[in-house]
Amino acid sequence: xxxxxxxxxxxxxxxxxxxxxxxxxxxxxxxxxxxxxxxxxxxxxxxxxxxxxxxxxxxxxxxxxxxxxxxxxxxxxxxxxxxxxxxxxxxxxxxxxxxxxxxxxxxxxxxxxxx
Numbered sequence: 001x002x003x004x005x006x007x008x009x010x011x012x013x014x015x016x017x018x019x020x021x022x023x024x025x026x027x028x029x030x031x032x033x034x035x036x037x038x039x040x041x042x043x044x045x046x047x048x049x050x051x052x053x054x055x056x057x058x059x060x061x062x063x064x065x066x067x068x069x070x071x072x073x074x075x076x077x078x079x080x081x082x083x084x085x086x087x088x089x090x091x092x093x094x095x096x097x098x099x100x101x102x103x104x105x106x107x108x109x110x111x112x113x114x115x
Contacts, residue, residue: 007028007029007030007089007092007093008028008029008031008065009026009027009028009029010026010027010029010036010038010063010064010065011024011025011026011027011063011064012024012025012026012027012038012051012061012062012063013061013062013063013064014051014054014055014058014061015054015057015058015060015061016050016054017053017054017056017057017058023050023051023054025049025050025051027051028089028092028093029065029112030085030088030089030092032085032088032111034113034114035111035112035113036063036065036072036111036112037077037085037088037089037109037110037111037112038109038110038112039086039089039096039107039108039109039110040052040055040107040108040109040110041095041096041099041100041107042099043095043099043102044098044099044100044101044102044103045102045103046103046104046105048105048107048108052108052110055074055110056076056108059073059074059075060072060073060074060115061073061074061112063112070114071114071115072112072113072114072115073112073113073114073115074110074111074112074113075110075111075113076108076109076110076111077109077110077111081111082109085109085111086109089109
């Protein structure tokens with residue numbers, strides 16, 4: 001894919017939680033070893049992005065990073081891991097702290113692991 005600022009972008013293919021149809025969205029990500037980290041900020045909107053709701057309903061997804069495609073399973077980061085991953089994502093793309101300040105909702109941090 002491409003980049004937004006210094007942040008790389010992947011294509012995330014989820015299953016629509018209502019429709020059951022495949023849905024693809026470009027999403028900023030952070031590489032963490034073999035894991036990929038994505039944040040469901042929706043630019044601080046009061047509603048989460050549809051892809052995040054889809055992952056919460058069905059955590060199995062397909063990911064494309066540049067020419068590489070892989071099957072992935074998502075889980076929510078929690079506690080200190082969540083704090084650290086958020087910090088690293090915000091270093092890569094400085095908008096995430098601003099987005100968090102704009103909303104009252106808990107913004108999910110997903111860890112995508114190969115399946």
